[in-house]
Amino acid sequence: AQSVAQPEDQVxxxxxxxxxxxxxxxxxxxxxLFWYVQYPNRGLQFLLKYITGDNLVKGSYGFExxxxxxxxxxxxxxxxxxxxxxxxxxxxxxDVGFQKLVxxxxxxxxxxx
Amino acid sequence: xxxxxxSPRHEVTEMxxxxxxRCKPISGHDYLFWYRQTMMRGLELLIYFNNNVxxxxxxxxxxxxxxxxxxxxxxxxxxxxxxxxxxxxxxxxSSLAPQRGGRGYKNIQYFGAGTRLSVx
Numbered sequence: 753a754q755s756v757a758q759p760e761d762q763v764x765x766x767x768x769x770x771x772x773x774x775x776x777x778x779x780x781x782x783x784x785l786f787w788y789v790q791y792p793n794r795g796l797q798f799l800l801k802y803i804t805g806d807n808l809v810k811g812s813y814g815f816e817x818x819x820x821x822x823x824x825x826x827x828x829x830x831x832x833x834x835x836x837x838x839x840x841x842x843x844x845x846x847d848v849g850f851q852k853l854v855x856x857x858x859x860x861x862x863x864x865x
Numbered sequence: 866x867x868x869x870x871x872s873p874r875h876e877v878t879e880m881x882x883x884x885x886x887r888c889k890p891i892s893g894h895d896y897l898f899w900y901r902q903t904m905m906r907g908l909e910l911l912i913y914f915n916n917n918v919x920x921x922x923x924x925x926x927x928x929x930x931x932x933x934x935x936x937x938x939x940x941x942x943x944x945x946x947x948x949x950x951x952x953x954x955x956x957x958x959s960s961l962a963p964q965r966g967g968r969g970y971k972n973i974q975y976f977g978a979g980t981r982l983s984v985x
Contacts, residue, residue, distance in 0.1 A: 784972055795869070795956055795976030796908075803972075842908065846972050851896050851960065852921065853974060855908045 754779045756826075756843045758856040765833045766864050773828040773859045775843030784846035785826045786853060787817055791839045799841075802826060813837070833863045869977035871957050877983045883945040886980045889938055890959030898974060899932055899942050900956040908956075914940065915962075947984045954979045 755778045765771045777783055784803050788796040800811025807819045817828045828841060840860050844853040870889040878884055890897050898913040912922040917934045925932070929948070934940040944951055958974040 786972070788976075793978075795958075795978050796974075797976070798973050801973065850921070851915070851963070851972065852898065852910055852913055853972070857907045 754783075754845045754847050754854050756785075756845050756854065756856040758841075758843055758859045760859050761857075762860045762862065764862050764864065767835050768832050771830050771833040771837070771861065771863070773841050773843075773861060775826045775828065775856060777824050777826060777843075777845050779845055783819075783826075785817075785819065786844040786846075787811065787815070787826075787828050788842045788844060788855075789813075789839050790842065790858075796842060799828070833861075835863050835865055837861060838863045869957055869959055869975055871955075871977035871980050873980060874978065875981045875983075877985065878947055879985050880948055881946045882984075883943065884947045884951075884982060884984075886942040886955050886957075886982070888940045888942070888957030888977060890940070890957070891975055892938065893961070894959035894975075895962040896960045896974075897934060897940050898958040898960075899940070900958065901953045902956060902979075903953045911942070944982075947982075949984045952982055952984050954981050956980075 757776045759774055786801045787799040789799050790796045799815050800809050802809045802819045810816045815830050817826055819826050840858045842858050843856040872887045896915050899911040901909045911924045912932045913920055914934045932942045956976050956979045958976045960974045
């Protein structure tokens, strides 16, 4: 079965510093990978996705993610964190042959001023 | 488009009562998903529909939960009878079929703001 793992419950970073939120995946076939963000009391919002093509995917709010097939990873990155980036981040993979997504457990990002 | 609309935003009820959560997907979307989010279990997919037909309900916890989609613009998730352990945030999401909308929209799910359910 398709799955993703987010090894960190929380990531702390100072404003202005680069941030990385980690995600590894386990799939059969080609992976369709996604990142979503959830702000307090809101639903999940799509950030970016990888289906095929360039390994570096650019998304909303200055975020990008790097697909690494050899390490089966899809880490979310941003060169310079903002306090407003503080939120819960979910990695997800599309299930084989279905339209449903399998979500990771989420990583809470805290950006301090 | 107004996005996925869920109602009510908050629901407080007593154990044993029937609860109905409502969702209006984005117009023209083919898929509708119901999720539950709790601190303990994270984000769980309960059921999803394609063109109003339930495709996978393996995530529905038990017979107390039921979901319907009578038409393309409306779905309900019903809990009867409700129990305190059902307290959670319930999300609805919708998406286009992958063969429609172009590659840019492929498999992207759009979420509503959620219904926070508290069962006392």
